[in-house]
Amino acid sequence: MENLELRYLQRLAELYPTIAAASTEIINLEAIRNLPKGTEHFITDIHGEYEAFSHVLKNGSGSVKKKIDEVFDHTLSEADKSALATLIYYPNEKMALIRQTEENMDDWYKITLYRLIQICKKASSKYTRSKVRKQLPKDYAYVIEELITEKPDVLDKEAYYNSIVDTIIDIQRAEDFIVALCHLIQQMVVDHLHILGDIYDRGPGPERIMDRLMSYHSLDICWGNHDIVWMGASAGSLPCIATVLRICARYGNLDILEDGYGINMIPLATFATRVYGDDPCSLFRLKGENSTRLPNENELNMRMHKAISIIQFKLEGQLFGEHPEFHMEDRMLLDKIDYERGVIRLDGKEYALLDHNFPTIDPSDPYRLTADETEVMERMQRAFTQCEKLYQHMNLLLNKGKLYCIYNNNLLYHGCMPLTEDGEFMKVDVFGKKLCGRELYDELEKYVRKAFFAVNEEERKKGRDIIYWIWCSPQSPLFGKDKMATFERYFIAEKETHVEHKNPYYQLLNNEEIMNRVLREFGLPEDAHIVNGHVPVLQSSGESPVKCSGKVLIIDGGFSKAYQGKTGIAGYTLIYNSYGMQLVALKPFTSTEDAVRNETDIHGDRILVMNAPHRLHVSDTDIGRRLKERIDELKELLKAYRSGVINEMV
Template identity: 65%
Template structure:
């Protein structure tokens, strides 16, 4: 036996010091391999919509309801099932209502506890005892395990269970116990969660979402362009900071920064008020909800304008400092005729809808005024020193990446930049040309460098790269030819607002192109899928999220309310269980209150995209591959024990 192998096996023998221990582990691993694969849940483009996100997470996009169907079949009416499902999603709130209507609460507790235990048993059926045990809430672990275990050999098992349940009710623990069971069902129903980007922006609660994800039992994240924008801001990149604040202002969500993250916006507010005091800031109307207080609303408009102008200036500076980004065309402030109130774009002159620019010096339009500079300095410090924001970003860095290959699926937020002919677009990143998978990897390295590089220059490059990923036409997360922010604020001509999508989006139905992408990421052309978000699916216009005969699934979750009118539906989420892939179409989410009251699920219909012929087992997954490797190692260890190369350890 080679020395290295022997050394490795000796290490392994510390974990499995006897033949018996190694054998037991092998039997366990073999058993796990034969269990059905765990359910994966895919969500994208959550865009700060905390309540809708939380709801979809609770119901597993229909997975919980399917469990109820499996368990109760026609023992329960559809109405009863719906009511029971709502209890599982919102146990506390639902019980508050039931208590007001129900005369026999004890009877209700008893019936409900039994029903919940039945669902728990079904949901736990896919896992090993040890995994279920780890998922049990500590307060009730022992009792739940007891109730979930079939005691076939026992004579009067019913009275045994009854005694336990009666005691729980008698000592007034029924409600906390029911809550614990409901949460356990939610947790067991979905084994792993994928967030395919864009947690941040537009909606009011991205920070609440991240808090919830931090507590989630098993999650990975593919960063979206909006997430990278926030990461750049947290790293202190000024272009990103200005964009983050501008988008919060635009959606009337400055509270996220002030209250959610404790970032002081007072300097910006004061500046906005005295700089744009008399200016109606008409072009800077807010989208979605804004304050009901008219004073506050005016203030929001002014802050919105102030930070937008700052953004165009600081972005101008980045573009000038980084000619390698090739974005000169996006610098527009010097194209303005400040006297005429017009702008010349591609040889055509347009009237500006707003030409009041008290802070712009036409001779050096990108220079910040002294006050603007002060504000940016303070904001930069505030973002860098905000502990909660930094903690959230560390989580995104730790659990996230730009793309992921998981159980034969390729997950990314936006696209793989392509040329019109379908070939991979070659991109220059700081002097290094790359494409496809390598492009993704180099960009990701720079994102991490922006936080962790010791070398200052590399760190700065990393920080600027986050801004580039947010809006460059070469960014796989953005995938459009330009971000027309300036035009959308200042020009009436709609054609100037158009952001042309990368060829990728046109070629989604082209099987050769899709196979090429799969191959680029090391996946086979049969049985693999690409799952991406980013572009809302316009169901209203007959568009389907299923592309290329089911090889590509574009599942913008459509949580963002502002976009629902455009698409005609709230969006899609995906479930991948041992039977196949199920796409759930969602209706718009009204409110948590209404979801409980109307017992609504918000997924209007589910489409089975793919049904496997043979139920998928853990053995068919990435985890299965790892377990098989472990098995092979243990096999060698066992052999080494048996042929005398390694001795058993006697304790």
């Protein structure tokens, strides 16, 4: 036995000091490997839609309803099943309604408790008792464990369980107990959550989504382009900060920053009022304007919107000028404007500008911030970098997030794999290194982390700068278009300038040879899947989320309300359980009140993607393979004990 192997076994012996201890662990791990595979839930492009996201988390994209059907089958009516499902999603709200009409609450409590206990038993059956115990609510852990665990030593089980339930009701803890059981069911029907990016922007509640994810029991996150720009803002990147402010202003969501993160908007509001007070800023109307907002509030938001947009165009121009290796000079547009004539020259053609009022732009030095703009951005930078709540949320993205994820034979990412027209991996210059494929992703992720953690300020700045490149570059795996036509959409009427051509990846999604090459690049076999977010699937136009004969799954179907008019649905989610993979089409979410009062749900049509040849077990997963490695190591330890190479610590 080699010294290195012997030293490893000696360390392992510290954890399992006897033959009995090592043997017990082998038996335990083998038992776990033979449990059914846990359910994975894939969600992407949430875009701040907290209520819809929360509902999908609660229902597990139909997983809760499936458990109810499995337990009660034809013994409950569909109406009773819907009522029970709604109770599990919204226990407090639903019970408040039931109390208004139910004459005998004690009977209702008893019936409901028994039903919830049966669902808990079913949901927990694929987990070890130890894992279930860790998920139990602290206040009721012992009682719930008694109720959902078989007691072979109890002769009269029915009387035993009845006495527990009767006591819960008698001491007036039934409602608290029902809430605890409902939350436990929500937690146990999904073993692991995958977020494939774009938690932020457009919708009004991204900070609430992040709060929810902070306490989620098991998840990973693939960064989206809208997440990465918030990460850059938190790290202090001025172009990222300006972009975050502009998008919040554009969608009428500045209260996310003010109320959600405590970032003071007064410096920007004061500046915008002073500089653009006589400007109608008509090109900067808010998307999805709130009818309850006062006219003067709308006017202020439009001025702030224009002010920060001009600042953003200046700052990104400075960045692209500083980094010619980014190859983004074509997006430096302020120096292409003839300010006297009010026209801009793009691709050899002149276009009239819809707005000629640029009081802060010096035509001889168009990318220079004025003293007032500089002061505003310095104050915004301090506010973003010193915001404790934003730091916590970005820390979650750093701890749980990556540019891509490989999990249980699936490759997960947001955006696209940058490809050339002929399907080759696009070579990209990252600070002097020509990289493509997996190496590109890995190098970019290193720089993102450097923006937060590098000791060397030069490396830290490179990280901040590359984050903005990741946000908007045609070569970025998170963007995947030939340009971000923000300026054109604001200032030019001609639609031809608004077009953003997608990377060839999107035309090659059905090319099996190329998709297999992508999988091999990440060390995956050809029977693996690519799960992809970022680009909404236009179901209303007949587009399918299933590409390349099921090898590629595009699961963004329009969570954001801004997309739903084009997509025809409210997003796709993906469920991967022990029986296979299913895409779930979501219906638009109306409101929590409607969901509770009318028992409406939003999971709709299901598309079978992969039917497992046999029921999958933990042994078929990444965790199962790691457990097998540990079992093999423990068997080597047993040999060492029995051969006398290592002595038991008895």
